[in-house]
Structure formats: structure tokens, C-alpha cells
Amino acid sequence: MKHQIVKLAIIFTFVLLFLFIGKTNTVFGDCKGTYECNVKDMYGDCVPSGNIVPCSGDEDHCSTCANVCGVICGAHSSDCWWSEECTPDWPDPLCDGLCGHLVDYTVGDGCGNVHWCDATGPCCSATDPDTPTLSAPGTGTTVPVNQSVNLDWDAISSWGTGCPQDNDYEVCVMSNNSTCDYVNLTAQGETNTNYNGWTPTVGDTAVYWKIRAHNGSNRATSSTWNFCVEDQLCTSPQCGEVRKCGTPNCPNTDNGAPEAPTIISPSGTSDSPTLIAGNAPQAVTLSWNAVEKAERYIVGLYNSAGTVIWNPTDITTTSTTTAELPAGVYHWRVRGVNDDCTVGQQSEASNFGYFRINSPPTIVKILVANSNTNLVPNDNTTDNHICKSEFMGTTNPREVVFGIFINDPEGVGDSGPPPVLHWNGQNYPTAWTGTGGGNNAAQVRVDYASYVGAPPQSLHEVTATYSDRWGASVVSTLPVLPTNRLNWKVWDCQVPTSGTLYKAVDAQQICFNGTGFSEPVDVGVSFDSIIFSDSPDVTMTVTKPAYFGTNSIVWGKTYLPLINGGSLLGDIDGDLLADVRKTRIIDLAVGTTTCPSGSSLEIGYTTAGVYNVNPYSSEPRARIDFSFIRDQEAWYQVVGAGVKSRNDLEYGVPVTAPAAIKFLTLGNSTVYNGLVSATSFDNINGNNNNEFGGPLPYENWYLGQNTNDDDIYNYNYFYNNFYVKTGIGEIKNNSWGGWATNQIYFVNENLNINQNLSVANGETMMVIVSGDIIIDPSVTQLDGIYVADGEISAGGINGSQLVINGMLYAGGDIRLYRSFVVKRINNTTPAVKVNYSPGLIFNLPPEIMRVLSGWREE
Amino acid sequence: MNKKLFNNMIENWRLRIGDCRLKIENFHSGQVAIIVMLVSALMITVGLSLSKKTTVETKIDFNEEALKKAFNAAESGIDYYLATGQKIYDSNDSLSEANVVTEDIGGEGILNFGELTPANGVQYFWLTNHDLGGSLGTGYFTGDKITVIHNWPTTDNSALGSLEINIFYQDGGIYGVKRYGYNFSNTPSRQVSYFNDGRIGYQNITITGLDSIPNKILMTVTPIFNGANLSVSGNGSTFPIQGETISSTGSAGVIFDDTEEETKINKKLSIERRYEIPYFLLSGIVSESQVLSQ
Numbered sequence A: 001m002k003h004q005i006v007k008l009a010i011i012f013t014f015v016l017l018f019l020f021i022g023k024t025n026t027v028f029g030d031c032k033g034t035y036e037c038n039v040k041d042m043y044g045d046c047v048p049s050g051n052i053v054p055c056s057g058d059e060d061h062c063s064t065c066a067n068v069c070g071v072i073c074g075a076h077s078s079d080c081w082w083s084e085e086c087t088p089d090w091p092d093p094l095c096d097g098l099c100g101h102l103v104d105y106t107v108g109d110g111c112g113n114v115h116w117c118d119a120t121g122p123c124c125s126a127t128d129p130d131t132p133t134l135s136a137p138g139t140g141t142t143v144p145v146n147q148s149v150n151l152d153w154d155a156i157s158s159w160g161t162g163c164p165q166d167n168d169y170e171v172c173v174m175s176n177n178s179t180c181d182y183v184n185l186t187a188q189g190e191t192n193t194n195y196n197g198w199t200p201t202v203g204d205t206a207v208y209w210k211i212r213a214h215n216g217s218n219r220a221t222s223s224t225w226n227f228c229v230e231d232q233l234c235t236s237p238q239c240g241e242v243r244k245c246g247t248p249n250c251p252n253t254d255n256g257a258p259e260a261p262t263i264i265s266p267s268g269t270s271d272s273p274t275l276i277a278g279n280a281p282q283a284v285t286l287s288w289n290a291v292e293k294a295e296r297y298i299v300g301l302y303n304s305a306g307t308v309i310w311n312p313t314d315i316t317t318t319s320t321t322t323a324e325l326p327a328g329v330y331h332w333r334v335r336g337v338n339d340d341c342t343v344g345q346q347s348e349a350s351n352f353g354y355f356r357i358n359s360p361p362t363i364v365k366i367l368v369a370n371s372n373t374n375l376v377p378n379d380n381t382t383d384n385h386i387c388k389s390e391f392m393g394t395t396n397p398r399e400v401v402f403g404i405f406i407n408d409p410e411g412v413g414d415s416g417p418p419p420v421l422h423w424n425g426q427n428y429p430t431a432w433t434g435t436g437g438g439n440n441a442a443q444v445r446v447d448y449a450s451y452v453g454a455p456p457q458s459l460h461e462v463t464a465t466y467s468d469r470w471g472a473s474v475v476s477t478l479p480v481l482p483t484n485r486l487n488w489k490v491w492d493c494q495v496p497t498s499g500t501l502y503k504a505v506d507a508q509q510i511c512f513n514g515t516g517f518s519e520p521v522d523v524g525v526s527f528d529s530i531i532f533s534d535s536p537d538v539t540m541t542v543t544k545p546a547y548f549g550t551n552s553i554v555w556g557k558t559y560l561p562l563i564n565g566g567s568l569l570g571d572i573d574g575d576l577l578a579d580v581r582k583t584r585i586i587d588l589a590v591g592t593t594t595c596p597s598g599s600s601l602e603i604g605y606t607t608a609g610v611y612n613v614n615p616y617s618s619e620p621r622a623r624i625d626f627s628f629i630r631d632q633e634a635w636y637q638v639v640g641a642g643v644k645s646r647n648d649l650e651y652g653v654p655v656t657a658p659a660a661i662k663f664l665t666l667g668n669s670t671v672y673n674g675l676v677s678a679t680s681f682d683n684i685n686g687n688n689n690n691e692f693g694g695p696l697p698y699e700n701w702y703l704g705q706n707t708n709d710d711d712i713y714n715y716n717y718f719y720n721n722f723y724v725k726t727g728i729g730e731i732k733n734n735s736w737g738g739w740a741t742n743q744i745y746f747v748n749e750n751l752n753i754n755q756n757l758s759v760a761n762g763e764t765m766m767v768i769v770s771g772d773i774i775i776d777p778s779v780t781q782l783d784g785i786y787v788a789d790g791e792i793s794a795g796g797i798n799g800s801q802l803v804i805n806g807m808l809y810a811g812g813d814i815r816l817y818r819s820f821v822v823k824r825i826n827n828t829t830p831a832v833k834v835n836y837s838p839g840l841i842f843n844l845p846p847e848i849m850r851v852l853s854g855w856r857e858e
Numbered sequence B: 001m002n003k004k005l006f007n008n009m010i011e012n013w014r015l016r017i018g019d020c021r022l023k024i025e026n027f028h029s030g031q032v033a034i035i036v037m038l039v040s041a042l043m044i045t046v047g048l049s050l051s052k053k054t055t056v057e058t059k060i061d062f063n064e065e066a067l068k069k070a071f072n073a074a075e076s077g078i079d080y081y082l083a084t085g086q087k088i089y090d091s092n093d094s095l096s097e098a099n100v101v102t103e104d105i106g107g108e109g110i111l112n113f114g115e116l117t118p119a120n121g122v123q124y125f126w127l128t129n130h131d132l133g134g135s136l137g138t139g140y141f142t143g144d145k146i147t148v149i150h151n152w153p154t155t156d157n158s159a160l161g162s163l164e165i166n167i168f169y170q171d172g173g174i175y176g177v178k179r180y181g182y183n184f185s186n187t188p189s190r191q192v193s194y195f196n197d198g199r200i201g202y203q204n205i206t207i208t209g210l211d212s213i214p215n216k217i218l219m220t221v222t223p224i225f226n227g228a229n230l231s232v233s234g235n236g237s238t239f240p241i242q243g244e245t246i247s248s249t250g251s252a253g254v255i256f257d258d259t260e261e262e263t264k265i266n267k268k269l270s271i272e273r274r275y276e277i278p279y280f281l282l283s284g285i286v287s288e289s290q291v292l293s294q
Helices: A002-022 A024-028 A715-726 A823-827 B003-025 B031-084
Strands: A035-040 A046-048 A105-108 A114-117 A133-136 A141-143 A149-154 A168-174 A183-187 A194-198 A204-214 A219-221 A225-229 A263-265 A282-288 A296-302 A308-310 A319-325 A328-338 A353-357 A362-370 A383-385 A399-407 A420-423 A426-429 A431-436 A439-447 A460-467 A473-475 A486-489 A494-503 A530-533 A547-554 A558-563 A578-587 A622-630 A636-639 A643-645 A648-651 A680-683 A730-732 A743-747 A751-753 A765-769 A773-775 A781-788 A792-794 A802-810 A814-816 A832-835 A850-857 B088-090 B096-106 B123-126 B146-149 B162-171 B174-183 B204-207 B216-224 B231-233 B241-255 B262-275 B285-287
Touching: A133 A204, A149 A168, A149 A204, A168 A194, A183 A194, A183 A204, A263 A328, A282 A296, A282 A328, A282 A353, A296 A319, A362 A460, A362 A473, A362 A486, A399 A460, A426 A439, A558 A622, A578 A823, A643 A648, A715 A743, A715 A765, A773 A781, A792 A802, A814 B285, B031 B088, B031 B096, B031 B241, B031 B262, B123 B241, B123 B262, B162 B204, B174 B204
Parallel strands: A141 A225, A383 A486, A494 A622, A636 A832, A643 B285, A648 A680, A730 A743, A743 A765, A751 A773, A765 A781, A773 A792, A781 A802, A792 A814, A802 A832, A802 B285
Antiparallel strands: A035 A046, A105 A114, A133 A149, A149 A194, A168 A183, A168 A204, A204 A219, A204 A225, A263 A282, A282 A319, A296 A308, A296 A328, A328 A353, A362 A399, A399 A439, A420 A426, A420 A460, A431 A439, A460 A473, A460 A486, A494 A547, A530 A558, A578 A622, A850 B262, B088 B096, B096 B241, B123 B216, B146 B204, B146 B231, B162 B174, B162 B216, B241 B262
């Protein structure tokens, strides 16, 4: 039972639902909102307002009324649909009317309907026609009154594009060049290029006309010409008429030559031409007063020769300006010209006016000469000073002559008063001395004998001022020329000088880099005095051990420094215990260093033209240093052989030795020098240049190792093998003197050799000592072979060299420290010289050369 | 020891043995017999050995003596020759004598003394002969070049060294010397400064231009850094006699009284007599200590 009830309820609900859907509008009432009130479509639905126009009498159908929708009125069409984007503008014309539609065309209304539109034809883009060109009458033509005027123009080539095309020439005639009041753009068609449809009735000084081309769209207008309507030039009345003329017997008031004009400027006389301001070239304005009847003026301009150089004839004003004229004197005049009634009626000429275009003078040179008027050339182009040798060598070294050259393009006749020179606040009036090379020359003599310039005594420029006779002035600083500049210095020529004596360490002296100029000499060098020798001498103040100065020497002089009583004729270093002088000059004001090659010193220039003391510095000061190599220690030398030491080898070949002998061993063509060997080498004079042998082509053999044979010879060996075995030799004691040569001597103690001994050629001599051999300082020659178990020494001093013609061999040291009395001689000469003498060997008894060897037992 | 003495000794021993035997008879038999036998055996053995030794010693003493005499004779023969030039030497006791034979050294195109010249030592190659008295002769080497061969192995740089060569000559009574130096090693530590480096790696050096050197007397060669077995070649020219080899054969003999046996011993000695000068005479100044300048 209940189930049935439920079914029934459900059915009922669905029925109600259908009814609700079907009767929505009815259920919910009339159309509201945006819908047309109570307007329904065929389906009974409300429709948007404005989108439907219900057909009259039939509210249920869409209609085509008002062209809103293409539905046949009264019928339902399924084509009638609404598009939310589509807003057909029917019945607004859908035809756009735009050009470009060459045939009829259709348009859609958006609702599926098509409308036909008429063709509009192609689109037209208008272009300009060509600009017409007028032909006649030309501007300025006079046309008679009361006669038609033929206006002619040239046909144009292109009319351009008219939209639509409608080509016409249009004529415009104007009285006022503004509006076409006489002929207002009258169309003449496109082919007619002439118009004579207008006749002037009154005179008119200017009638304007133009032609316009019009192609229906665009226009092009010619230029505007004008003509005069009269039978005469309307702007130039004649015979006194104001605007018209044309009668032959008019009044003559405008006829006849005008009066002569009066020049205004420049109006100078021949004696006093007007000076035109400024320098040549100059353009000059000529002016005069106006005269009646003169329509124009004729000007004549003449140069100083009277030649007309300019002659304009149609100047219509009362002034004119020439072209730029070069320097010179000119004159000019003017005439008036009346061209009324009769052309070219000239007045009398005006007076001449004279004017001058001046060339300013130039100061071309300022020079300085010595009192003998010999020119003293400048240094560095412009600089000069009173201490130069050219001044110092005259009778009045403090007097100079300044010269100045003036150039005036107008010649010396244009000269004014002599120029005035100016220097360091002083003025020197000059006097003309003549001409040279077209220049006017002046000079002044100045004596600086008592001049004491305030320090610093500097370089000052010599300037000049000058004016020519016309007052054109010039100064030497303008323009700046290389030749007209002179910088002049007057000073006392004194150069304060100091210096130091240095000793060259390791005998190295290189002036330019200061080598050898760093360590002052010590007391041992015995520096006492130094004089800069010249006339007069300058004696320097010495501060021992190494310094001198400060004393003044004279710039430009050449000095020879003499040290320790040295003399010009002898050793310039006197008794200074050093040699090999090197000199250095330092310009303390500038800081430059020069290294003179000789001993004489020119204070000023070096031979290369460079200053060693710059005279143009404000305070010239110098430092002159000397570097020396201390006198060398004594040294020995071997000629014709080598030197061998089992251990050390001292030698003393000094750097001061002449190049030909600057070696420990020397070779010659008879006896070549040999090997020098030792475990170490030491040069007591610091010359460690390994100069062990030479000169070339002889060899410099040396080896830092012992090359002594392992066999060591001694007294006993020689005694046994010579004296005992062969009976050769003689036993001696330490009683040197009177020993016969050609013998072998054995001394079993020390031996003091205190006398010379020479061995004749072909003989020999050998002395074998078990102790030491001491060679007395008094010995100067010792020939032979000397062998000692102990030491061989030769020391002391002697004025002469010790010459040993032979060989030395010792089991102990060999000390050769003999020196010359004058130690300086050591610088160049070995105090001991060993001349290797192989003859001593081969003159020995042959028995001592025989040796037994190679014992074999079988 | 002589034969008589030996016999005496044997007799003495025999007597002693007899005494011992008698004493032994006083001992008991058996043991005594044994002892005796043993002692006898011992004595015999000792006795026989002593007999042999004496014989040998006698012979040995005799040979040594002869040898010494022969040696001395040989030596004396050399001395005698050196002193007198005589080649036959008889001893004072006429028990020994020596015969000397000499042979010149040199005289050929190559000189090789077959000896090692130590480093810094000097080898002397005379370029002139010596007369009998040993003075320089006038038989000068006439070749224009001499090749000096060092015989260092050139493949071993450490074995190479340098040569200092001097050639002494005389010209009109004036003696001179030409000197040459060559490095053969390319190792700087085995080179003498400014020696000629043109022969580095080579086995020899030829000194040329010798025809410009008159009357060449002596060439000395000093190897430096390493000793060398030096030889020289005259390149076709012969070298003068460098000296002589003196061979002396000494002989000494003894005749035994009893046997009339005669024994002679010979001993040969040989020496070379050449010419050298002390090495220091090749330089001007040589010190075995230092050369000083102050």
C-alpha cells in the first residue's frame, strides 16, 4: 500500500516538472530585463531588445522588417539566427563606395544575405602637373597702354594625374602681385599657351602676371613676371618728369654733367699721405660727397707710379672699398656721371686723395761682437756671454758691441730714428752704421768693466724697439725669429772649484761610471799641493790627505794641474806616490760629468763642443777630481821560460806596466816563454788579469796546479852525482866574490851574494847551496844557475834592475822582492828580471847529464 | 861445514850411543831391550838426518856465494866499463869476472824507451848525438817534423792530458828554445790555459817547421795530468843515438877439493846510459815551496 503511494508521488513530481519546464515563461511571467517587454519570437521566447521587430499583427514570428533579419515576414526560417558577434548593418549600405571596385560587387549582411553594390571604378591618386614657364613679355618690358597684351607661356610636358582629369591653363594678371584682380585665373584649356584677352587702360609701373596649370586635382603655378605699362622705363623718369616721359621737349632740369664730387676720405696729400691703419695688405674705403644729377660715379685709383690700378665706373653710392692693397702710397679721385637725357655726362674729377699702406719694419738680427767688432757667434743659437774666448782675447775683454739690423720693405728711406736696445733693465741707444743686405744696421758699444750684476748673474734677453718714419713700431720679440734673439750674460767668469784625489781600487779607472773615483788617497800617497797652472796660476788650498779647494779658476782658460811640485817639463804629478792620472770634471750647477782625455783642462768646452762647466747656469761651479793608481809594488819577470811553484805563486805585474811587457813571462824569437804553474796565484798589485805570458804571438800558458816533477833535487844529490861520482865541482864556503865562471860550486851553508857576476857566452856557472842564497840589494847582475835547498831571496832597493841571466831553483821559497829606489819605476819596470839562458845548461860538463837508468837483472 | 868435521860429529854420536847402550844393559831384560832398540832407532834416525842437512847446507852456501860473486862481477863490470870503457872485468881474487856488451839506443826513426813518463816528469829525446865524452855532437836531427805520440787511450777522456814540449837548439853559439803546448782532453779541468786545443781527442801531435830551427839539440816532453808512454817519430828521419844499453854478464865459479867438482854461476845485469838534465832547468824559476814577490 505504501509503495503505491510512493510511485504515485514520483509520477506526480515528474508531471509537475514537465509542466514547469514547458511553462517557464508562463510560470515566471512576462519578458523583463533586456528583453523587449512582451516581445516573443516564434518559439514564444523572449528576445533581446532591439534585435527583433515583431511583424505587425504577428507576434510570433521573426520578420524581415526593418532589415534586421532576413526572415520572410510571416514565415519562419531556420536561417534566421542570431549571432552574438554579428550586428548586421542592414539596411545601412554595405556598399563602401570606395574606389577600386572596377565592377559591381556583392556584400554580405552577416546574416547570410548578399547585397549587390555598384562598381566604383579604379582608385585615383592625383599628381601635380609640370610648372608652366612664362615666355613673354619678360620682366621689365614696357607695354603700351590701351593695347592688349600678349601673354605667352610654354606648354608643359606633363599634366600629371587629375582625379578626375581636367586640364587647364589658368591666367592670372595682377596689379599688386597678390590677387588676380585684372585676370582671375581664366581657364584657357590645355593646349592654348597664349592669352591676349586683357588690355591695360592706365599706366602702371608694374603689372604682374603668372600662369597656373590645373589638371582637375592639382595645380602648378609659374613664376611671376611683371611689366610696365607705358612706352618708357617707368622707374627712370627723364627730363625732369616724375613718372612719365615720352615728350621730346621736356624740361632739361635733369640734363647736363654734374658738379665735381669732393673726396672725403682718405684725403691725404702727396706730402702727407693718409696712413691707413694696419699693415699691408689693406682694403681701403674711398668716400666722397654726393653731387646732383650724378646717377653714378667713376673712381680712379693710382699707384705711386701714377698707373691706374682700379677704375670702377658704375658706383652708385658715395663710397667704395678697394681690394686689399699691398704696402705703398696711392692716390685716387672720383667723377660723377649723369646718364639722364644723355648717357655718360661726366663731371670734372675731384681732387686727388693720397694715402699710404705701410709695411712695418722687422728687426731681423741682434748680434754681439767683441771690442774689435769681430762677431762672436751665439751658443745654442741665441745665447752668448762675456767670458767667451773671443771676448777674453781682446784688449778690452769687458767691452762688447751690439749690432742690430732692421728691415723695412719700403727700404731704408722709410727708416725712423735708430733703434734702442734693452738688456737687464738697461737701455742702449744705437746709432745707424749703414746698410747691409738691404737692411739698415745700427750698433752700440757697451763697456761692462764696472758692471756688477746682482747675483745670480743670469742670462737676460737683449731686446730692441724701433719705429719707422711713419711711426710703425716694432719690437724684437715679435715676430720671433731665430736670428733676432740674443740672450746675453755678463758675469765675472769665476768658477769656484774643489776636488779630491782618489786611488783606483784594483787599478780600475773608468771615469764615466765613477770606477776609481770612490776611495780618496791615503796619507801614504803624500798629496801636498796642487796648482792649476796658467797665467796666472791658481794655487789650490789643500786639505790632506786627499782634498783641495775651494778656489776659483777662470772659465774659458786652459789649466794644467800640477801636483806636488810637478812641472810642465817633467812629471806633472811631482813626487806623488801614485801614477796614471785620470781626471773627472763635474759641473756642480748642472750635474754633468765630463772626462777629459788629457791632463790639460779647458774650463768651458770639451773638445767635443760640450760644456764641462756650463757658463749659462746661474752659479757655475766645478768639481775636478783625479784618480791615481798608487805606485806599484816591486815585481819580477822571467824572459824566455816559465815559472813553477809547487805551492803558491805571488807575482806583481802591475796594470801600469807598458803593454809590451805587462806579463810575468815574456817570450822572444830566441827563447819562448813557458808554462806558469802553481796551486794558487796572487798579484800583489791587484792586477788579477792572468797576464802570465806574452806578448803575442808568445803564449800565456798557465795552470792552477802544481806541475813540478815528483823528483826533488837537493844539495846532496848534486854533491853525490856531480862531485863525488864524477869529481866535478868545487867546494866553497860563504865567501862570494871572485868566483871563476865555468864551474860548479858547492856551498854547504848559506850563501850571501854581494857582488855581480857575469858569465860569458859559451860558458856556464852553477852554484849549489845547502842553505839559503841571499842576493844582496847591491847586486844588479847575476849570471848562472842557482840552486838552494833553502830559500833564494833578492830584496832591498836599488836604483837599477837586478838581472839574473840564468835559472833559479830552491827547495824552499824563492822571494824576489827587490824594489827600485824610486818606487814609481816599479810601475813600469820589473825590479828583478830573470833571463832564461839555456846555454848555461848545454855548457855544463857532459858528465853531469849522463844518467843511468833502466836497471834490469836477468 | 866440512866433511871432516862431519865425520867427527858422527863419531862422537857413535860413542855416546855406545855409552848409552852400556848403561841400558844394566836394566832389566825385555824392557831394557826395547828401550835400547828404541833409542837406537832414534839415534840412527837423527844421525842420518843430520848427515843430509850438512851436505845440503854446504851445497847451498856454495851457490849463493857464487851467485853473489857473479852479481858483483856483473855490477863491477858495468862500473869498470863506465870508468874505463873496458868491457872485460876480472875480480881481484880471480874468482869472478864480467863481460860487458853495449848497444846503442836510438838511431832509428822512432824512439820509444818503453817506459812510463810520470805526470810532470820529463822525457828527453836528443836531437843531436853525444860524443864519447858525452859532449854534444853535431849529428843533428835533420827532419822537418817530429810526431809525438802520447799513447793515452783516446776513448777515455779522463785518461787524456796535455803535453808541454820544448825544443832546444843553438844557432851560432846562441842557445834558444821553442816551446809548444797541447791539450788532448776536452775537459777544462784537464787543460792548460791557452795550450793549443787543436789536438783534443787525437793520439799524437806533429811538430812541423823544424827545418827552420837550426841545430836542434834536445826535445823534452812533459805530460801533464797523466803519465804517458811517450814515443816520437821522425817521420822518415832518424833520431840520433840517445845513449847505450850496457849489459854485463858476471860469472863466478868454485872447485871442491875432494871431488874436484867445478861450478860456475852467471849473472847478467843491464842498464841504460842516457842523458838527462834536471827538470827545473827547463824553467826560469822553480820552487819546491812558494814563489813570492814580497
